[in-house]
Amino acid sequence: MPNNFPTVRPRRLRRSPALRDMVRETTLAPSDFIAPLFVGEAETRVPVASMPGVFRLPVSELADEVRALAALGIPAVMLFGIPNHKDAVGSQGYATDGIAQRAVRAIKAAVPSLIVITDVCLCEYTDHGHCGVLDEDGIPRNDETLDLLGRIAVSHAEAGADIVAPSGMMDGMVEAIRNALDAARHTGVSVMSYSVKYASALYGPFRDAAESGAQHGDRRSHQMDVANAREALREAQLDVDEGADFLMVKPAVPYLDIVCKLHERHPELPLVAYHVSGEYAMLKAAAQAGWLDERAAVLETLTSIRRAGADLIITYYAAAAAQWLRSA
Numbered sequence: 188m189p190n191n192f193p194t195v196r197p198r199r200l201r202r203s204p205a206l207r208d209m210v211r212e213t214t215l216a217p218s219d220f221i222a223p224l225f226v227g228e229a230e231t232r233v234p235v236a237s238m239p240g241v242f243r244l245p246v247s248e249l250a251d252e253v254r255a256l257a258a259l260g261i262p263a264v265m266l267f268g269i270p271n272h273k274d275a276v277g278s279q280g281y282a283t284d285g286i287a288q289r290a291v292r293a294i295k296a297a298v299p300s301l302i303v304i305t306d307v308c309l310c311e312y313t314d315h316g317h318c319g320v321l322d323e324d325g326i327p328r329n330d331e332t333l334d335l336l337g338r339i340a341v342s343h344a345e346a347g348a349d350i351v352a353p354s355g356m357m358d359g360m361v362e363a364i365r366n367a368l369d370a371a372r373h374t375g376v377s378v379m380s381y382s383v384k385y386a387s388a389l390y391g392p393f394r395d396a397a398e399s400g401a402q403h404g405d406r407r408s409h410q411m412d413v414a415n416a417r418e419a420l421r422e423a424q425l426d427v428d429e430g431a432d433f434l435m436v437k438p439a440v441p442y443l444d445i446v447c448k449l450h451e452r453h454p455e456l457p458l459v460a461y462h463v464s465g466e467y468a469m470l471k472a473a474a475q476a477g478w479l480d481e482r483a484a485v486l487e488t489l490t491s492i493r494r495a496g497a498d499l500i501i502t503y504y505a506a507a508a509a510q511w512l513r514s515a
Contacts, residue, residue: 213494215486217260217509221304221459221501224252225396226290227269237392238464239471241503243269246289250297259509263302265352265501266290267397269311276320277312281338283345291346304350304379305343307336307364311397318355332357337367344373352435354381356410362429379433379459380426383419383445386410389438389465396464419445420452427453436497437461440488443495450496460497462489467503482511 200210227233227243235241244252253264268287270279279285287305294303309332310318320331332355340351351368353360361380368376387410411418419442423434434453436446439460446460470488474481485504492500502508 213490215490215493215508215512217505217512218262219489219493219498219500220261220505220509221263221265221499222256222261222505223265223267223501223503224249224290225267225269226286228271228286235392235396237395238468238503239475240507241396241467243396246286246293249290249293253294253298253301256506257298257301259506259513261505261509263304263350263499264294265304265306266294266348267306267311269397273312273314275314276335277309277339280307280309280312281335281342283342285342288342288346291343291348295347302349303347304352305348306354307339307343307351308354309335309339310355318357327355327357329357329359333359333363336360337363340364340376340378341367341371341373344368344371344376348376350377350379350433352379352381354384354437356381356384358425359429361426361431365430377432378430379435380431381437381461382423382426382431382434383436383442383449384410385413385438385442387413387438387441387463387465389441389463392464392468413441416445416448420448423449423453427456431456433457433459433499435459435461435501438463438466439492439497439500440466443491446492446495446497457498458496459499459501460492460495462492462500462502462504464503470504486511 200206225243226246230245232242232244232248266287268285268290270286272279291303291305294301308318315321318327320328322328336353343351351364353364361378364378426434434449434456436442439462450458470484473479485508489500489508
């Protein structure tokens with residue numbers, strides 16, 4: 188019998204830019220981005236060699252930096268403090284006048300409406316570069332580390348942080364931080380958990396920027412095995428049960444399957460994907476070599492992260508991508 192239905196021809200919807208825009212399923216906007224900022228104690232900005240265009244900023248330059256980001260429509264920054272003094276317990280992480288705390292106050296004074304998210308971990312503050320207090324075998328002691336993470340989170344909240352983001356992958360970190368914040372009457376401060384953080388090879392440039400490379404061993408005892416997916420779902424569920432306000436997957440592009448799974452499993456929570464330093468460095472290096480169109484490749488990459496289900500993207504390309512989108 189003859190087919191009485193018209194032949195479906197998807198190319199009809201791709202004939203012109205206007206048609207493509209009208210039926211586009213995934214959108215990308217500056218409001219989707221979170222810009223990471225490294226803040227150090229030097230008096231001038233210090234370039235990060237492995238991340239062209241990225242700097243460790245002095246507190247004195249933060250006001251101009253965040254005003255520019257806010258003007259582009261970027262709603263939030265992720266703050267990483269790099270102190271001059273480091274010790275075995277990362278005491279500068281929870282110091283009232285620590286580098287992160289001073290940076291939070293400077294940002295809030297410059298742009299009060301900008302959302303300030305602080306990284307809550309010990310690796311930037313310890314002299315051994317690991318994410319917690321170490322035992323005799325050089326492995327982070329989980330519960331002792333939780334106490335310090337709670338102190339760091341409270342100190343950031345007192346400085347004015349809107350969201351604290353524990354990244355050390357300690358068991359029970361969300362519950363410990365939530366309890367510490369609530370006990371200190373910071374009930375309005377949110378917890379954005381690095382729920383699924385893989386032991387990735389793509390963090391090298393970040394460790395250059397944050398001066399947080401491990402002096403011995405590695406982080407495989409607490410960060411996730413790159414081969415595991417079901418474990419990621421368990422990790423995220425634990426954080427949900429402990430009171431996380433956001434979930435995060437790190438890195439982004441190699442783990443878009445995990446982003447998609449978590450988007451489907453936990454639609455009730457905002458999902459963040461961290462487009463990490465190595466992902467940035469690869470795109471930047473290829474563009475500088477003339478091997479690809481940087482703007483097109485970056486916007487395609489960020490769109491793919493949104494398409495997989497991420498509500499927000501932490502990316503070192505935040506300012507550049509926002510400019511490209513505004514000029515499109």
